Amino acid sequence: MSGPRRKLGKPAGNIPELLALGEQIAECRRSQGRLQNDVAADAGVSRSTLHTIEHGGSGVRWEKIAAVCKALGLTLRLEEN
Structure with a gap:
């Protein structure tokens, strides 16, 4: 089976904090060489x-x-600006 694609999709929203969080999550998943299906199944989503x-x-x-x-x-961790 091949590894995850490096496809960049269109943002689903326009809230900078959610976009940044999503990008970090996606990058972490990709760096682990995991597919969306696998992570979703492990997370129960x-x-x-x-x-x-x-x-x-x-x-x-x-x-x-x-x-x-x-x-x-x-x-997940909150930091003060």
Whole structure:
């Protein structure tokens, strides 16, 4: 099976913070050589939900974002500007 594609899709939203979060999640997934289907299954979310997260879409429940982060070995952390 081939590795993940390096395709850059059109952003699903226009909120800079969500776009940045999604880009970081997608880059982490790619650096691990994992496919969206695999990460989504490990996180217990649909592939389309993961796609929405990675493209900065809004309307995704926080527990789904947290589950994706956990599946990738990431920790969500807030920092003061």
